[in-house]
Amino acid sequence: MTTLKSKLQEDLNVAIKARDELRSATLRMTLAAIQKEEVAGKEKRELSDDEVQKVIIREAKKRREAAEAFAQGGRAESAEREKAEGVVLAEYLPKQLSDDELKAIVVQAVEEAKAAGAEGPRAMGQVMKIVNPKVAGLAEGGRVAAAVKQALAG
Numbered sequence: 001m002t003t004l005k006s007k008l009q010e011d012l013n014v015a016i017k018a019r020d021e022l023r024s025a026t027l028r029m030t031l032a033a034i035q036k037e038e039v040a041g042k043e044k045r046e047l048s049d050d051e052v053q054k055v056i057i058r059e060a061k062k063r064r065e066a067a068e069a070f071a072q073g074g075r076a077e078s079a080e081r082e083k084a085e086g087v088v089l090a091e092y093l094p095k096q097l098s099d100d101e102l103k104a105i106v107v108q109a110v111e112e113a114k115a116a117g118a119e120g121p122r123a124m125g126q127v128m129k130i131v132n133p134k135v136a137g138l139a140e141g142g143r144v145a146a147a148v149k150q151a152l153a154g
Contacts, residue, residue, distance in 0.1 A: 004049045004056075004092065005034060026085040030059050030092075053093065053137060060089040061140070097139045099147075105134050106147045123152060 008027055015023040034055050038047055047055070067082035097105070109130040113123045127148050135144055 004052045005031075005047065008034070008052075008092065022081075022084055023088055026088040029085075030056060030089065033059055050137075056089055056092050057137060060086050060093065063089065094137055097135060102135065102139050102143065102147050103151070106131055106144070106151045109134075110148070110151045124148060127152065 008031055012024060012027040012031065015027060034047060034052055037051070037055050038044055063082045063086035067079045067086065070076070070079035070082060106127070109127050110123070112130055113119075113126045116126065124145075128145070131144055131148060
């Protein structure tokens with residue numbers, strides 16, 4: 001069974017041979033971020049697939065934010081490049097939860113928090129503690145927070 005990092009490495013080699021500049025540049029940046037994470041701290045270590053996935057999620061989020069910033073700054077070409085890089089990274093991430101699936105998990109968590117005595121907007125932290133482990137890597141934090149706020153308000 002190959003690790004996620006070795007899959008990225010293999011895909012980079014394929015992209016280089018195919019002269020796919022966008023894909024190879026994106027995978028190089030991601031592998032560099034993974035390597036940086038591996039040497040951070042007191043000693044070098046090998047990242048697990050979950051840790052590699054967190055790095056990829058972080059990189060994908062950077063691409064999304066950069067695309068928004070470029071779009072707002074009137075640099076459509078750069079925004080498109082960042083979006084394309086985000087699409088490449090999305091291939092290595094688990095499928096994201098749909099809005100309905102996320103809402104169902106949030107509603108269940110709100111019920112659990114109410115059973116524990118937490119209600120209203122102040123229960124946000126407790127609900128997030130219940131929801132986050134269930135949706136880790138499957139939904140972006142901003143989406144989760146918005147769904148929890150909506151569930152607590154409604």
